[in-house]
Amino acid sequence: MILKASQRGGAKQLGLHLLKTEENEHVEIHDIRGFMANDVIGALREAEAIAKGTKCRQYLFSVSLNPPQNERVHIGTFDSALEAIEEKNGLEGQPRVVVFHEKEGRRHAHAVWSRIDPETMTAKPMSFYKSKLRETSRQLYLENGWQMPRGLIDPKDRDPRNFSLDEWQQAKRFGRNAGELKELIQEAWATSDSARSFSHALEERGLYLARGDSRGHVAVTFEGGVVSISRATGRKSKELQARLGKPDDLRSVEEARKRV
Incomplete structure (x- = not known):
């Protein structure tokens, strides 16, 4: 609104x-x-x-x-x-x-x-x-x-390189705040309408779309952590597949970590 x-x-x-x-x-x-x-x-x-x-x-x-x-x-x-x-x-x-x-x-x-x-x-x-x-x-x-207009997205959340060194080291040691990660994933979902645009929106926020161990859609953080897309967005797997396709087509968590 x-x-x-x-x-x-x-x-x-x-x-x-x-x-x-x-x-x-x-x-x-x-x-x-x-x-x-x-x-x-x-x-x-x-x-x-x-x-x-x-x-x-x-x-x-x-x-x-x-x-x-x-x-x-x-x-x-x-x-x-x-x-x-x-x-x-x-x-x-x-x-x-x-x-x-x-x-x-x-x-x-x-x-x-x-x-x-x-x-x-x-x-x-x-x-x-x-x-x-x-x-x-x-x-x-x-x-x-x-679906959120792109003009409402907070630019400071788009790129992990915007963190200070101290912030990045702290995130690496302890993991980022769970509420923050959930909000970033929700924003990416709100501003996308396809697997490609969702993946791009995630990467703007330092997150990478991947296939989880239980063959579900997950986001891999730049620290190497794994977050369930379903839990973060509150969407069921059927709804995720309708927009993102089957997770089998995505890189694995380990492949995403190597890419990071």
Whole structure:
């Protein structure tokens, strides 16, 4: 789910934009929380009125939530995304408005929070919100098994040569964190659609596709460790074979280690 955000003012203009039906077949008000008003424009004008008691001009935090093009996403998934956004950005309990737009059967959402804490009459700081939303977006793709856009991949994870010498030696002695390896394999799966692209995505992360001793698909780390693809991705062997082919066609673990 791609998350795009901005800090802004212009309560009435934003409210009118959220309610436009020219570009959408359906507009549904999903949630209005923390306002006296029970309509979108009234709620956002209320946020504007409260902000006048502060020096904050960009008193609204607006986020669009766009799921993958070919996925039909349940409302509960949107709600989980909203909770994650609030937690990452310190917006828990802040007044908000959530509106769903639907076009050609595809639903996306817009959420707007008031940045003003009515008790302290100060604006919630939104430092590094773009990187926080990027992290939340990546996690949503992994949790839901969606194919991740390449633009969301974290470049620092692509090449084992990016590790410092100390980090590499520590990884060699003790093995890398299991959660880290699992996430890297999940990312490779999310950004690939064939054996070739999956193998390439693994190698960008210092992992090598191979045939395990029990004749299953595995990833060999550059330290020589072996990780089950099925366990890391939560996919059954039938699903793995549909994308990757039979493991019999792959090099063995020992051959992969020699290649490394």
